[in-house]
Amino acid sequence: DIQMTQSPSAMSASVGDRVTITCRASQGISNYLAWFQQKPGKAPKRLIYAASSLQSGVPSRFSGSGSGTEFTLTISSLQPEDFATYYCLQYHTYPFTFGPGTKVDIK
Amino acid sequence: EVQLVESGGGLVQPGGSLRLSCAASGFTFSDHYMDWVRQAPGKGLEWVARIRNKANSYTTEYAASVKGRFTISRDDSKNSLFLQMNSLKTEDTALYYCVRDRSVVGDGYYFDYWGQGTLVTVSS
Numbered sequence: 001d002i003q004m005t006q007s008p009s010a011m012s013a014s015v016g017d018r019v020t021i022t023c024r025a026s027q028g029i030s031n032y033l034a035w036f037q038q039k040p041g042k043a044p045k046r047l048i049y050a051a052s053s054l055q056s057g058v059p060s061r062f063s064g065s066g067s068g069t070e071f072t073l074t075i076s077s078l079q080p081e082d083f084a085t086y087y088c089l090q091y092h093t094y095p096f097t098f099g100p101g102t103k104v105d106i107k
Numbered sequence: 108e109v110q111l112v113e114s115g116g117g118l119v120q121p122g123g124s125l126r127l128s129c130a131a132s133g134f135t136f137s138d139h140y141m142d143w144v145r146q147a148p149g150k151g152l153e154w155v156a157r158i159r160n161k162a163n164s165y166t167t168e169y170a171a172s173v174k175g176r177f178t179i180s181r182d183d184s185k186n187s188l189f190l191q192m193n194s195l196k197t198e199d200t201a202l203y204y205c206v207r208d209r210s211v212v213g214d215g216y217y218f219d220y221w222g223q224g225t226l227v228t229v230s231s
Contacts, residue, residue, distance in 0.1 A: 034218055036152075043221040043224060044221055055219065089218060094168050095169075095170045098154065
C-alpha cells in the first residue's frame with residue numbers, strides 16, 4: 001500500500017498567517033492527489049484535486065502544488081473559518097489512502 | 108444541487124450485519140463511480156470501497172480491512188448506492204460517508220461531494 005504522511009501533524013497559527021502543509025507519498029502517484037478540509041461534526045470538503053486544481057467555490061487563498069511524491073497545500077492568508085483539520089488523499093493506486101491529517105488551530 | 112443522503116446505520120453486535128444506503132440526487136448518478144469512506148470516532152479518514160459505473164461493468168475495489176466481509180453495490184434506476192456489511196467487528200465502528208467519484212464525462216470529479224454520514228456502532 002502507498003503510505004501517506006503529513007507534516008506537521010498539528011500547528012497553531014494566527015489570522016493572516018501563510019500556512020503550508022506537506023504531504024508525502026511512499027511511492028510516486030503522479031498528480032493523483034486531493035486535499036480536504038474537515039471541521040468538527042462536518043463531512044470533509046474537497047479543496048484541491050489533481051494536486052493543483054482548485055475546487056469551484058473554494059477561495060483563491062488555497063493552492064496546491066507538487067507531483068510524484070511530494071505535495072503542498074498553502075493557505076496564503078489564514079482566515080478564521082480556515083481553522084480545521086486538513087487531509088490529503090492519493091487516488092492513484094488501490095487501496096486509496098489518506099494522510100493522517102493536520103490540525104490547524106488558533107494561536 | 109448535488110445531494111448524498113446516507114441511511115441504515117445503527118447499533119449491531121459483533122458478527123452481525125448491516126446494510127447502508129445512499130440516496131443520490133442532483134446529478135447523473137449512472138455516469139459516476141461511487142465510494143464509501145469511513146471515519147472512526149476521533150480518528151482519520153479511511154477509504155473502504157469503490158464501484159465503477161455500468162460502462163465499466165460495475166466492477167469493485169475494496170480495502171483489505173473489509174474485503175470478503177463488505178459488498179458495495181448500486182441501483183442506477185433508483186440513484187442509490189449500498190454497502191452490505193457482514194461479520195462486523197468492533198473496529199468497524201465509524202461514521203460511513205457516501206462519496207461521489209470520477210465520471211465518464213471528465214476527470215475533475217474525484218471525491219468531490221460527500222454525504223453527511225451514517226454512524227455504525229459495533230458493540231456487545
